[in-house]
Amino acid sequence: QQQVKQSPQSLIVQKGGISIINCAYENTAFDYFPWYQQFPGKGPALLIAIRPDVSEKKEGRFTISFNKSAKQFSLHIMDSQPGDSATYFCAASRMDSSYKLIFGSGTRLLVRP
Amino acid sequence: EAGVTQSPTHLIKTRGQQVTLRCSPISGHTSVYWYQQALGLGLQFLLWYDEGEERNRGNFPPRFSGRQFPNYSSELNVNALELEDSALYLCASSRGTSGGTDTQYFGPGTRLTVL
Numbered sequence: 001q002q003q004v005k006q007s008p009q010s011l012i013v014q015k016g017g018i019s020i021i022n023c024a025y026e027n028t029a030f031d032y033f034p035w036y037q038q039f040p041g042k043g044p045a046l047l048i049a050i051r052p053d054v055s056e057k058k059e060g061r062f063t064i065s066f067n068k069s070a071k072q073f074s075l076h077i078m079d080s081q082p083g084d085s086a087t088y089f090c091a092a093s094r095m096d097s098s099y100k101l102i103f104g105s106g107t108r109l110l111v112r113p
Numbered sequence: 114e115a116g117v118t119q120s121p122t123h124l125i126k127t128r129g130q131q132v133t134l135r136c137s138p139i140s141g142h143t144s145v146y147w148y149q150q151a152l153g154l155g156l157q158f159l160l161w162y163d164e165g166e167e168r169n170r171g172n173f174p175p176r177f178s179g180r181q182f183p184n185y186s187s188e189l190n191v192n193a194l195e196l197e198d199s200a201l202y203l204c205a206s207s208r209g210t211s212g213g214t215d216t217q218y219f220g221p222g223t224r225l226t227v228l
Binding site: 006031032034036041042043044045046049089093094095096098099100101102103104105106 | 117146148154155156157158161168169171203205211212213214216217218219220221222
């Protein structure tokens, strides 16, 4: 019940295309869903996050879509660029002083020029 | 503002040895988290310290341990190293105000290779 399942494992998109990464969770108590971006040789960095009181959040070319009833959330990267090539991790947690952040297994995105 | 720093960058050890990894959080952050990232796998939560106390622990054997110092820096100790401990060990820090929903800022990691 604590897992966050992420797909696909890898993704290849042409420059200008839309990249879509999906995540599913089981624990209905989760109320915080961030996405982290990791470049080779670097630690992950927070990209965008959403709480379940909204169905969508957009920051520039990055959008999180959230479906509470299906217990799924996804990251959309519009107009994908070669510089977006990285590994993306979804995660989930809840507003609890001792609850850890649980990460998905990651998606390696390659954007071809 | 300096980010999270970790040392050493790389480490090579042999089976059965012990290793200590170090992490300095961002100034003003009181929470430190440790993760293991094995090749091709996601981030596996190891330990979480806040204000010097262990707040949560992942599903790892007791030979993985750590501590947080009064200046909020932290150490991760791994005893009796096994080959499968080879991984990137990531440290993250946060302000420690919102528990699991705090934004975590990651360091570059320590690459541990066990031969």
